[in-house]
Amino acid sequence: MKLERLCQMLTIIRQNRIETTEEDRIPEKVWEYLKGEGKKVLDIGCGKSKLAGALGMDCNPRSDADIIGDLEIYPYLFPDQAFDEVRAVSVIEHLDNILMTMEELHRITKTKGILKITVPFFASRYFHTDFTHKHSFGSRSFDYFDSSEQLSRYEYSSCKFRKLKVEYEPLPNIYRRDIERPLVWLANRKKDFYENYLAYYFPMHDIYFELEVLR
Numbered sequence: 001m002k003l004e005r006l007c008q009m010l011t012i013i014r015q016n017r018i019e020t021t022e023e024d025r026i027p028e029k030v031w032e033y034l035k036g037e038g039k040k041v042l043d044i045g046c047g048k049s050k051l052a053g054a055l056g057m058d059c060n061p062r063s064d065a066d067i068i069g070d071l072e073i074y075p076y077l078f079p080d081q082a083f084d085e086v087r088a089v090s091v092i093e094h095l096d097n098i099l100m101t102m103e104e105l106h107r108i109t110k111t112k113g114i115l116k117i118t119v120p121f122f123a124s125r126y127f128h129t130d131f132t133h134k135h136s137f138g139s140r141s142f143d144y145f146d147s148s149e150q151l152s153r154y155e156y157s158s159c160k161f162r163k164l165k166v167e168y169e170p171l172p173n174i175y176r177r178d179i180e181r182p183l184v185w186l187a188n189r190k191k192d193f194y195e196n197y198l199a200y201y202f203p204m205h206d207i208y209f210e211l212e213v214l215r
Contacts, residue, residue: 026077029066030055034082042083042108044071045091054087074100078108085109089118090206093127093135099157102145106159106213115161115211117142121168123203137207139166139191145211161211166191168204 033055034040046056050064057077058065069077072095086109095101105115120127122136143149145161168187170180183202187194 026079027067030078030082033066034079039085040083041085041087042078043087043089044105045088045094051087071095071101072097074104076104076108080107081110081113082108083110083113085114085116087116089116090120092117093119093133093137096134098135102142102161103157103159106161109213111213111215113213114164115209115213117209117211118169118206119209121199121204121207123199124205125203126205138195139168139207141207142209142211160214162214163209164212165208165210167208168194169206169208171205 038053041051041054043051043054043056044058046054046058046065047060047063050056050066055067056063056065057067057069057071059068059070061068067077071091086105088105092098092101109115119135119137119141120133122138124136127133127136140149140151142161142163143151144154144156145159146152146163147160148162168184168191170184184204187198187202187204
């Protein structure tokens, strides 16, 4: 009897999965936003500083997010190729699966759309200070997704991006010092030299990426 009941429950679960469409899975707020006019921007991990005009997603119900959801539950609550731009400021470093996250961001961003990602630089003391940080990054961390870069030969993923911009970001109070500005300028133009020889003498705070979605 118990086995028969279990089989019935499994049948119901399978039927529910089949009957659940993408439109049912995705929150109404998302569809309302996407039906509106203008550029479609998603701000993931927006916290209390959601970008004006963007749709925000965060796991914290006390945030300014429109959609409360866990970024480590896949797939995300958005349709394919929905956004012109996705912004991720100080969020990806907190997630376990960077590869899966990048594949999801690729899925929900339009072809030629832009990802704007800010993450902690590997030499930053603040990367090590925050115990919720799981990953740090260097200037070549996303080369695995760019077919023009040597690291793409490892073929970790089928999703592809083109690097448009990679820039180090120092702490604001450091950048205001005129004596530091030439060093920031040099680091951004000689990234390999900087990371190999100077990174721990003059550590940057964050690193900013702009990636174009390719298909």
